[in-house]
Every structure is written in C-alpha cells, then in structure tokens.
Amino acid sequence: MLTEKIKDDFSNLLIKEGMKLTSSRLSILDNILSNDSHRECDQIYEDLINDDVKVSRATIYRTLDVLVKYDYVRKLDIGDGKVRYEKKLGTKHHDHMICIETGDIIEFHNNEIEDLQDKIAERHGYKIVRHVHQLFVKPLSSK
Amino acid sequence: MLTEKIKDDFSNLLIKEGMKLTSSRLSILDNILSNDSHRECDQIYEDLINDDVKVSRATIYRTLDVLVKYDYVRKLDIGDGKVRYEKKLGTKHHDHMICIETGDIIEFHNNEIEDLQDKIAERHGYKIVRHVHQLFVKPLSSK
DNA sequence: GTTTATGCAAACCTTTTGCAAATTT
C-alpha cells in the first residue's frame, strides 16, 4: 500500500516530466515497494498478473525506466543474462554477495571500502558517480 | 605471436578436453593475447578479418567460452549491454573504473579492498570465488 | 577413417518500438 506522501511525490515527479499518473504506474510502483527481493521484469509481471493487475510487459519496462531514473528502484545486473530490479526508496546503500551454489543474493555494506573507492577514483582524477560491487561466493563448508 | 610454451599448454588443455587444436582456435588465442584492450566479440571478429583470418562469429563465441573457462581471457560486463573480453593470461588481477563521459576503461587494484572483501564474505560464512568491482566515474573537473 | 570443428542461417530471448485504441487531465 502506497502512502499518501509517496503517491504525491510520485505524482509531482510525473507532472514535472509531463507524464500522467496512471493506474498501471501506481500498481507497478506499489508492487515494487512492497517487495524486498531481486526480481526480473518477468517475475514482476507474473506477480502483478497474480494480483489481478492487468498490465503488459512493455508497460512494466517503460515504468521501470522511470522508477530507476528517480531512484525508486535499482537495476541489478549480476552478469547472468538476467536483469533484476530491487526496491531502492527507503533503503540504505548496499552491494551484493551472490552465492554461486544457491543463487542467494545477500546484501552487504562496508564504509571502509566505500572510502577506499573514493580515494582511488580521486587519485586518478575522477569522482565516483555510482559503483557496482559484487562478490560471487560459496559456503565455507563447501569443498 | 604465441610462444611455444603457450601453444603447448593450450594444446594439452584441448587434448585433455577431447578437443582439437585448430587454426581458428590458435588465431583467436593469438589475437586475444596480442591485444590489451577490452573488446566486444564483434570487434575481435573485425580485427581477425582485417588480419585475413577467416573465422565466423560462432567460432569466436565458442572459442571465447573455452578461453574464459581456462583463464586465458576475462569476460567483462559493465552493464551497458555490450560484453567485452580482455586478455587475462600473464596479467595481474585488477578491477575497472569506467569514465561515463569518455567510455575510457581504467584498471585499478587495491589490496586493502581485496582483504576487506574476503573478511566480509567470511563473516557471512562464505569464501569469495570471484568478484566484480566497477567504479563509474567522471573527471573531477567535470561539473 | 573417425571424430570434432566450422560456417551458415535459423532460432532464441529479452528488451524496445510503432501504431491504433484507451485513459488521463
């Protein structure tokens, strides 16, 4: 369920962009913000259909682009050919550890690494705009 | 130009896999090891054709799979929809900083970050198999 | 001579796009 504030903010953002507040867009936003997993577009589509929300994949793709642009959603690409999306609004920054045995995606955050990254970029004359940090792991117990 | 040692090692590896040492495979390996850039399959294809090596894209894809599996080549995916390949044999481990203004790819390495990564994984009961660390940056001078 | 590799074109699969119909303002 979207709060009034979220709905208002979203509405204003759309107006600012010359876009309209449609029920499809609200349903997609609601679905994303109510879910903590890392889903492919098709999974989101299935979930919406199961909730009796009638939308097309095309609309989901088009809406995800807007949501990513405005930081409601983060696009996650772990290089397995499947692009995933996760809620970003109201969450803290984190990176991902992916278990290569189970496919589990675990979130992590480390300030020291963040600082070191910044220094490396600065040393080369750059400033970081965003970063991707993914650890592909297996259980210590695994051979 | 491939050294005898590299050629022998490659030959042995193929034999072990029940595969044959073909001129296509040697040409592709040679091309990769002679190049320090980060190229898409299609760029590699063009470069080979320009060198009068007659191969198909299919063969390049199939050969790259083997080369990646045996650490001759690293597959690089910076999430822009273009998968790139870079020489790995004889190079030191590094990660990538990508300039979002010029598309330049700069290599970097930092032991402290590597150690911190290991600790994070361990703390969660995992061991790192590989990782992806990419900094998307812009010049400090840029607004 | 047997087996694996190659090239070609078709198939794949996810994402994007053009357009007419539907929805929003």
Place this chain on the structure above:
DNA sequence: AAATTTGCAAAAGGTTTGCATAAAC
C-alpha cells in the same frame, strides 16, 4: 477535446544452435 499511455505484435540485437561440410587426428 487534447495529450499521453497502453497493449499488441513486430523488430531489434546479441548470442546460441542444428546441421551439413571441412579439418584434425
């Protein structure tokens, strides 16, 4: 009523695949 959005199905774009032919062993 004017403008944007939607769904559909087609297009796109990179990668994979099946199969007949070629090359390696």
